[in-house]
Amino acid sequence: MSFLPFFKWMEQLSISHTIQSGAWYNPILQVTHLSALALFAGAMLVVDLRLLGQGLTNRPLAQVSRDAHPWLISGFVVLILTGIPQLLALSMKEYYSDFFWWKMEGLIVATIFTFTIRRKASLADEAALGPYRGKIVALVSIVLWTGVTIGARLIGLLS
Amino acid sequence: MLRALFEAVANQPSSVAIRESVYGYPTLLTAHVLGMCLFGGLIAMMDLRLAGLGNLSTSCTDLQKRLFPWQMIGVAVSFSTGIALVYSDPMRFYGNFFFWLKNLLLLLALVNAVIFHQTTYRSVTTWDRDPAPPFGARLAGFLSLGLWVAIIVTGRMIAYSGLVPAWWVALKLS
Numbered sequence: 001m002s003f004l005p006f007f008k009w010m011e012q013l014s015i016s017h018t019i020q021s022g023a024w025y026n027p028i029l030q031v032t033h034l035s036a037l038a039l040f041a042g043a044m045l046v047v048d049l050r051l052l053g054q055g056l057t058n059r060p061l062a063q064v065s066r067d068a069h070p071w072l073i074s075g076f077v078v079l080i081l082t083g084i085p086q087l088l089a090l091s092m093k094e095y096y097s098d099f100f101w102w103k104m105e106g107l108i109v110a111t112i113f114t115f116t117i118r119r120k121a122s123l124a125d126e127a128a129l130g131p132y133r134g135k136i137v138a139l140v141s142i143v144l145w146t147g148v149t150i151g152a153r154l155i156g157l158l159s
Numbered sequence: 160m161l162r163a164l165f166e167a168v169a170n171q172p173s174s175v176a177i178r179e180s181v182y183g184y185p186t187l188l189t190a191h192v193l194g195m196c197l198f199g200g201l202i203a204m205m206d207l208r209l210a211g212l213g214n215l216s217t218s219c220t221d222l223q224k225r226l227f228p229w230q231m232i233g234v235a236v237s238f239s240t241g242i243a244l245v246y247s248d249p250m251r252f253y254g255n256f257f258f259w260l261k262n263l264l265l266l267l268a269l270v271n272a273v274i275f276h277q278t279t280y281r282s283v284t285t286w287d288r289d290p291a292p293p294f295g296a297r298l299a300g301f302l303s304l305g306l307w308v309a310i311i312v313t314g315r316m317i318a319y320s321g322l323v324p325a326w327w328v329a330l331k332l333s
Contacts, residue, residue, distance in 0.1 A: 027319050031312040034192075038311060042200025046214075046226070055225050059217050067214045071207065146193060153192050157185040 019089035040075025051138035065122035097159035103151035110144035177247035198233025209300030254333025275299035
């Protein structure tokens with residue numbers, strides 16, 4: 001299976017040409033993407049730290065998680081909405097970048113993990129989690145999203 | 160004088176070494192972004208609470224005190240890698256509009272935090288759990304959110320040295 005035809009199709013879309021032709025489109029997308037990343041990371045880390053027994057330890061886990069959730073979702077939505085046009089504008093560069101595929105594979109795994117296993121653990125009764133499960137979930141979450149961020153940053157630097 | 164300092168740094172063998180290494184700049188910049196995630200992200204969680212927008216079930220002092228050590232780890236990473244980035248290629252930054260604007264905004268964010276701690280935060284025990292903190296706290300929260308977004312934006316824009324005002328180009332710094 002090859003994604004090449006799909007990336008070639010994205011490259012020739014008129015919106016892809018529009019984004020590339022305006023000097024300001026790409027920087028605006030990038031700065032919005034990066035700002036949303038900070039929000040997303042904050043909402044993610046406040047819960048991961050709590051799962052690790054750090055940070056807001058005097059608040060119930062599920063409460064910290066519920067408070068952070070709207071900001072996690074907002075950050076995620078903005079990241080996707082500003083990520084797709086960047087992919088459209090530079091689709092062939094992305095296709096031939098190893099870091100892009102690293103990021104995308106990591107992103108799929110991290111997203112599924114976040115909205116299934118991590119979501120369940122972060123809303124669970126802490127006594128039911130035991131001493132290790134929450135910590136393992138938090139560490140996996142941090143490692144996965146750090147990996148996605150590293151891959152993302154390196155697309156533009158080492159591709 | 161500032162120019163001479165930047166030029167002197169650029170001629171340091173260690174500066175040249177980072178500048179000419181293949182992985183020096185990408186490694187530093189990636190670590191800078193990761194530090195930003197920890198610092199900027201957790202600052203945002205605290206600011207949202209002060210602004211009365213989020214994390215309302217947690218008291219302001221809890222967020223302030225319990226997230227502080229992690230924010231300091233983030234700022235240590237961002238600050239040290241930021242200094243190293245400038246050290247590795249000072250002349251790239253010397254004439255850069257967004258670099259100086261970012262530094263000005265960093266100073267303003269620091270001033271905002273200090274003023275808030277010296278004024279409104281002194282009475283925090285009386286409004287610690289209020290979902291809507293007093294005006295001074297909400298103002299500090301919104302200002303901090305705005306300033307840190309602007310710092311992230313100008314930081315990213317350093318790469319776009321062509322997209323600067325004409326009057327800046329007329330200064331002929333680079």
